[in-house]
Amino acid sequence: MGTCAIEPEILSKKLMKGLVQGRDSATQLRTLLCKPFGDHGSVISAEELAEKILTSFDETISLLTSSSSDNSDDHGALNGGDLMNDGHGISPEPLDHHSHCDDRSSEEYSGESSKKRSAPALKDRRGCYKRRKSSQSWTTIMPTIEDGQAWRKYGQKEILNSQYPRAYFRCTRKNEQGCRATKQVQQTQDNPKMYQTTYIGQHTCKHILKAPQMIVDNSEPYNFESLVNNYKASTTTIDFDHHHSRNKNGSGIGAPTLMEEEQEQDQVLMIKEEAQISEDLSEKSSFDTEDLWSDFKDIELSDPSMGLLSPNGRRAGTDHDQGTVDSIPFSFVDRISMDIMVDDFVVKSIDFPDFDEAEFPLGSA
DNA sequence: TGAATTTGACCCAG
DNA sequence: CTGGGTCAAATTCA
Numbered sequence: 001m002g003t004c005a006i007e008p009e010i011l012s013k014k015l016m017k018g019l020v021q022g023r024d025s026a027t028q029l030r031t032l033l034c035k036p037f038g039d040h041g042s043v044i045s046a047e048e049l050a051e052k053i054l055t056s057f058d059e060t061i062s063l064l065t066s067s068s069s070d071n072s073d074d075h076g077a078l079n080g081g082d083l084m085n086d087g088h089g090i091s092p093e094p095l096d097h098h099s100h101c102d103d104r105s106s107e108e109y110s111g112e113s114s115k116k117r118s119a120p121a122l123k124d125r126r127g128c129y130k131r132r133k134s135s136q137s138w139t140t141i142m143p144t145i146e147d148g149q150a151w152r153k154y155g156q157k158e159i160l161n162s163q164y165p166r167a168y169f170r171c172t173r174k175n176e177q178g179c180r181a182t183k184q185v186q187q188t189q190d191n192p193k194m195y196q197t198t199y200i201g202q203h204t205c206k207h208i209l210k211a212p213q214m215i216v217d218n219s220e221p222y223n224f225e226s227l228v229n230n231y232k233a234s235t236t237t238i239d240f241d242h243h244h245s246r247n248k249n250g251s252g253i254g255a256p257t258l259m260e261e262e263q264e265q266d267q268v269l270m271i272k273e274e275a276q277i278s279e280d281l282s283e284k285s286s287f288d289t290e291d292l293w294s295d296f297k298d299i300e301l302s303d304p305s306m307g308l309l310s311p312n313g314r315r316a317g318t319d320h321d322q323g324t325v326d327s328i329p330f331s332f333v334d335r336i337s338m339d340i341m342v343d344d345f346v347v348k349s350i351d352f353p354d355f356d357e358a359e360f361p362l363g364s365a
Numbered sequence: 366t367g368a369a370t371t372t373g374a375c376c377c378a379g
Numbered sequence: 380c381t382g383g384g385t386c387a388a389a390t391t392c393a
Contacts, residue, residue: 153370157383168384172369184384 025053137200145185145195149203163189171205179205 140147151169159166164187171179181203188194 152368154387155383155385156371160382166383170385182384 022053029053136202137198139196139198141188141194141196143193143195145197147183147197149181151183159186162186164192171203173205177205179203181205 150172152172152174153167154170155168156165157168166184166186169183169185171181173179180201182200184198184200186196188196
């Protein structure tokens with residue numbers, strides 16, 4: 001709701017903070033993974049680092065998401081808006097999308113006729129859903145489809161004049177919480193390694209209170225392989241063209257090969273439409289991010305609201321959450337992309353119109 | 366066995 | 380009428 005709008009410079013700070021935090025944590029994690037048992041002087045576990053990274057980026061994404069959604073008629077991503085997408089202060093979109101029609105669900109198809117869709121039942125679908133027309137949407141192009149959110153694929157279509165199919169995802173909590181967020185993912189024509197993701201609507205669900213089992217359960221020793229497998233198992237993948245490996249094959253979208261990652265170093269992350277981001281920040285690449293982070297971490301790491309957006313929740317009550325995409329343990333293979341992404345994002349992409357380096361003292365606070 | 370994905374049909378906006 | 384967004388039964392997976 002409008003009362004939660006934040007000022008652009010505050011938003012900019014928070015965005016920068018989240019990115020810097022993620023990058024810093026990723027760096028730490030890399031060190032930790034390179035020398036999992038060595039003396040790296042780290043007192044924080046890989047799981048905790050992964051959690052920090054995910055929290056940072058989820059926070060940042062949420063900032064972009066919520067702010068852009070609140071400013072649909074401008075380039076609102078950086079123009080302020082609600083801080084969190086955890087449902088606080090965010091009213092459902094004024095879209096009559098599906099509405100009550102979701103309730104019919106299986107009932108009409110239950111019973112002896114469940115094997116086939118009967119014509120009468122299908123007729124009842126008429127008028128039951130309206131395609132969202134005016135939803136806030138924004139597009140990103142990244143070498144990964146991962147965004148720290150929980151998505152469930154509900155469709156895939158061949159698109160005219162497009163070499164690659166488009167996959168449709170909805171929030172996994174659509175049924176539980178009526179979250180209307182959806183996204184569409186499609187490989188870009190000119191570079192199949194890049195995925196254009198169009199986000200439609202914003203998350204209205206609260207997914208932050210689910211206990212992150214991976215963090216909570218510290219009884220198990222750090223296991224890199226399980227981390228990677230966990231990621232793969234927890235990651236939505238798209239069977240584009242049917243020649244891409246699926247996640248169980250170990251080379252799916254969520255887990256690019258190292259060779260691919262090297263090539264991806266040239267990739268540029270872009271956020272279009274809502275987030276107008278230029279390359280001006282390249283001049284700011286000389287940031288001493290550690291100093292910057294040191295300035296930030298005391299400020300907001302202790303902020304309870306940070307934890308609220310933890311994406312690392314697991315579905316309670318399930319002994320295996322292979323489908324719970326909201327938990328995306330930070331894998332080794334992805335840390336490189338993360339580094340790349342963060343580098344690209346920070347170095348090339350961010351341009352906060354009101355950004356003032358004075359706001360980010362590089363020395364002491 | 367429950368949850369996620371696949372896939373073909375349905376439906377609507379343009 | 381067509382393209383594309385969504386539904387939901389069937390299938391797959393862990």
